[in-house]
Amino acid sequence: MRSIPLPALIGLFITGLFLFTAVFAPWIAPYGVSKVVGDVWEPASGTFWLGTDNIGRDLLSRLICGGQTTIFVAIAATVVSFVTGSILGLFAAVVGGWIDQLMSRFVDLVMAIPTLIFALVVLSVMPVTIPVLILVMGLLDSTRVFRLSRAVASDIAVMEYVEAARLRGEGRGWVIFREILPNALSPLVAEAGMRFIFMVLFVSTLSFLGLGVQPPAADWGGIVKENKDGIVYGIPAALLPAIAIAALSISVNLVADWVLDRTSSLKGGRNA
Amino acid sequence: MPKPVLSIDNLKIEATAYPPGEAPRKITIVDGVSLSLDxxxxxxxxxxxxxGKSTIGLSAMAYGRGGIELTGGEIHLSGREIRKAxxxxxxxxxxxxxxxxxxxxxxxxxxxxxxxxxxxxxxxxxxxxxxxxxxxxxxxxxxxxxxxxxxxxxxxxxxxxxxxxxxxxxxxxxxxxxxxxxxxxxxxxxxxxxxxxxxxxxxxxxxxxxxxxxxxxxxxxxxxxxxxxxxxxxxxxxxxxxxxxxxxxxxxxxxxxxxxxxxxxKEHTEKTSDQPPVLEVKGLSAEYRGMGRDVLSDINIAIQPGTTLAVVGESGSGKSTLARVITGLLPQKAGDVTFDGRPLSHDLKGRSRSDLQELQMIYQMADTAMNPRQTVGTIIGRPLQFYFGMKGAALRARTIELLEEIELGAGFMDRYPAELSGGQKQRVCIARALAAKPKLIICDEVTSALDPLVAEGILKLLYDLQAREQVSYMFITHDIATVKAIADTIAVMHLGKVVRYGPKSSVLSPPFDDYTDLLLRSVPEMRLGWMEEVAG
The missing domain is CATH 3.40.50.300 (P-loop containing nucleotide triphosphate hydrolases)
Structure with a gap:
């Protein structure tokens, strides 16, 4: 086992911290998430470590619980996006021909529409619940995963070991999951880190615009929205969730970089 | 006496290796080489x-490829020391x-x-x-x-x-x-x-x-x-x-x-067999889509059980295309392929399981012919699992048996292809083909990427396996020496046609057609003055 480089260690530590807080949020948060406990926009103090928000709820508790929502939605949407995107992408690359053309052009079509606008349109006609939110985000994002996995897989699909499997008479399942997927994994894993961060930003943007997580449930984008008016008066409440988003993004990227580095040194990776 | 143009004295060249999971270390690539050139x-x-031959060659201009250091000795070019220049x-x-x-x-x-x-x-x-x-x-x-x-x-x-x-x-x-x-x-x-x-x-x-x-x-x-x-x-x-x-x-x-x-x-005496052929190709022609001309035209060949047909020709002569048609990767335009007495479907989908099983293929580049993420055990075991439904201990026993047949042994079971040398990789590919108990193996330039002594070992292995398992080979190569070593019958291909076909003894003896003559004359012979004789 090679020693883990320092940036990756920092990334792992901060990411781990975020995940831990997200999982145990209800036990860690000092106050209830939507309980009014103080005055409007109280400054940081011994009782309220980060102060209170626009209607007097404890900001730290809201950040912790909001993190749980944001991270959960982002992870779920990444999973949806990866499962759909990579399976369809690998399938398209292996099958080829007009099926591949049809799928790829359809993906081009979807990608031609700005994702945010597409999501806003869909969410404004659908009931905004967490599952709908996850599905919409995941499916829209799967177009990008589709492109990446199709590109990686078409490189691998022409290798002789894939030809050998086809000559042996193997079915499509074996070719996709046993011959191609293990060799396509390392760029996909690195991409997963990136996609997760985009999901965090995406759900925060949607909440900020009022079409994401609905109040009184907290999430980071929503907290920014609720407290944005305070900035005019020099109250930093809106900046705190922004800092949380930035910290999470950077640390996940540090980890993803390290994973890519580590796996691509084996044969079959992006830099092999 | 004039000074030599190049003199290298006790040259030492090192590089830094990065073995996975270990600290980087220095390895010596060239050690104590001295030469002089007038x-x-x-x-x-x-x-x-x-x-280290290319490394030494490049050191004559005091150049090392990435990561390489010329760490010791002297390089004099026209009398000047250039290693430290x-x-x-x-x-x-x-x-x-x-x-x-x-x-x-x-x-x-x-x-x-x-x-x-x-x-x-x-x-x-x-x-x-x-x-x-x-x-x-x-x-x-x-x-x-x-x-x-x-x-x-x-x-x-x-x-x-x-x-x-x-x-x-x-x-x-x-x-x-x-x-x-x-x-x-x-x-x-x-x-x-x-x-x-x-x-x-x-x-x-x-x-x-x-x-x-x-x-x-x-x-x-x-x-x-x-x-x-x-x-x-x-x-x-x-x-x-x-x-x-x-x-x-x-x-x-x-x-x-x-x-x-x-x-x-090396040479061996040709075998003949009067049994019905295991593979018969009649009037075969094929083209690649959009090319508008035949890549193969009117190919007629047959392979007897337990014998080797060598298909010889230059690049672009259609040798590998012929293999692709026979394996079903490229549907033919006209003609018939009969395998073991039954007609073979034109494309891969129409072939029965036993067609696929009894016709195996070995590739030139063993590197790309094996999935880098599968162990040797999986690679060899999969055909056993797939064709014969072997499992557990039986599968393991048979895999080890195959590994021993290719002179590697059970210790290689859990290794990945990246941990094998070029010759070992090709041996694993041979074992994978053998695992299916084939009647015919198509060998596409299997020794071309290997060093001469390693290639010789592979040829000997293939030869021994043939004697033991009575398998037939269709051996595609551009190398006449390989042909002499393994072939029983020979088909010489040129521009998509078979220009000469028959038992080895008759194909390699005069009278020749123009192309075969040129091909045979062009193979360098290991004696002095050969080129002067041929090139005139």
Missing amino acids: KGKVLGLIGESGA KGRVLRSLRGAEVTYVAQSAAAAFNPAKRLMEQVIEATVSHGRATRKEAEARAIELFHKLGLPEPETFGDRYPHQVSGGQLQRAMTAMALCPQPDLVIFDEPTTALDVTTQLGVLAAIKGAIRDLGVAALYITHDLAVVAQIADDIMVLRQGKTVEYGSTEQIITAPQEDYTKALVSVTA
Whole structure:
């Protein structure tokens, strides 16, 4: 086992911290998430470590619980996006021909529409619940995963070991999951880190615009929205969730970089 | 006595290795190599891949590829020590006093520039001649190297000339600045055997006429025997034997050199069989979509059980296409393929499981023929699982049995392909094919990417397996020596047609047709003066 480089260690530590807080949020948060406990926009103090928000709820508790929502939605949407995107992408690359053309052009079509606008349109006609939110985000994002996995897989699909499997008479399942997927994994894993961060930003943007997580449930984008008016008066409440988003993004990227580095040194990776 | 152009003394070259999961460490690539080269002489460096021959060649201009350091010894070029020379000194040296001819001319030329511009570029930029003089010199070199229309040849772009011509153009580029030393790094290895002869003769003529010194790097002893005055045999970065060409070829001292000299001399007596053929191809033709002409036309061949058909030809002759049609990867346009008495479907989907099982294929590049993420055990075990439904202990036992058959043993079960040498990889591929209990194995250039001694081992293994398992081979190759070693029948292919077909003894004895004659004459023989006889 090679020693883990320092940036990756920092990334792992901060990411781990975020995940831990997200999982145990209800036990860690000092106050209830939507309980009014103080005055409007109280400054940081011994009782309220980060102060209170626009209607007097404890900001730290809201950040912790909001993190749980944001991270959960982002992870779920990444999973949806990866499962759909990579399976369809690998399938398209292996099958080829007009099926591949049809799928790829359809993906081009979807990608031609700005994702945010597409999501806003869909969410404004659908009931905004967490599952709908996850599905919409995941499916829209799967177009990008589709492109990446199709590109990686078409490189691998022409290798002789894939030809050998086809000559042996193997079915499509074996070719996709046993011959191609293990060799396509390392760029996909690195991409997963990136996609997760985009999901965090995406759900925060949607909440900020009022079409994401609905109040009184907290999430980071929503907290920014609720407290944005305070900035005019020099109250930093809106900046705190922004800092949380930035910290999470950077640390996940540090980890993803390290994973890519580590796996691509084996044969079959992006830099092999 | 004049000073030698190049003298290398006790050279040591090291590189930093990064083994996965361990701390980086230094490895020695070349150790204690000394040589000296006089004006007008050619020294051949020979050895298998990894022997350090290219590294030594490049060190003659004090250059090391990425990660390589010239850590010890002395390199004198025309009397100056250059190993420790500064970048500025080296810059004025390289491309002027020492020049380099690479293996792949196609990759070494800029496709967007005309040949003349590239041939004279270094000469002009080093101030060795004015543009006009350099152009005149280049045209003269084009003449010498036997290029067509030397006056206007330089106006062409790289894609407008053949591979052999491009290799000659690169030789012209190297000779244009009138260097003291030229390094030839496998200049004919990527060429077809019939083209190789011409390029070799042209290079030899030009070196002789201009009186430069040359280092000639190759893995083919027969080639170097034609061109070199002295030969140095290298192995794992050390000198095995260093002597005159005559001494090395006729009276090698070391065992390793003896093995190299005798490697191409193997032959076996042909077997015949009167059983019905295992594979019969009748009136076969095929084309690639959108090409508009036949890549294969009217192919008629048959393979008897337990025998080997060698399909010989240059690149582009349609040998591999024939294999693709027989395996069903490329549907034929016309004609029939009969396998073991039953007609084979044109495409892969229409073939039965037993068709697939009894017809196996081994590829040239064992590297890409094995999934890098599967262990040797999985690779060999999968056909057993797939065709015979083997599981658990039985599967493991049979896999080990196969590993022993290919002379590797159970210890290789859990290794990944990246942990195997080239020869071991090819053996695993053979075991994978054998696992299916095939009646016919198509071997597509299986020994071409291997070093001569390793290739010899693979051929012997294939030969022994045939005797034991009664399997037939269709052996695709461009190498006549391989054909002599393994074939019972031979099909010579040229431009998509079989131009000569029959038992080995009759195909390889006169009267020849024009093409077979050319092919046989072009194969370098391991004796002095062979090229002069053939090239006239």
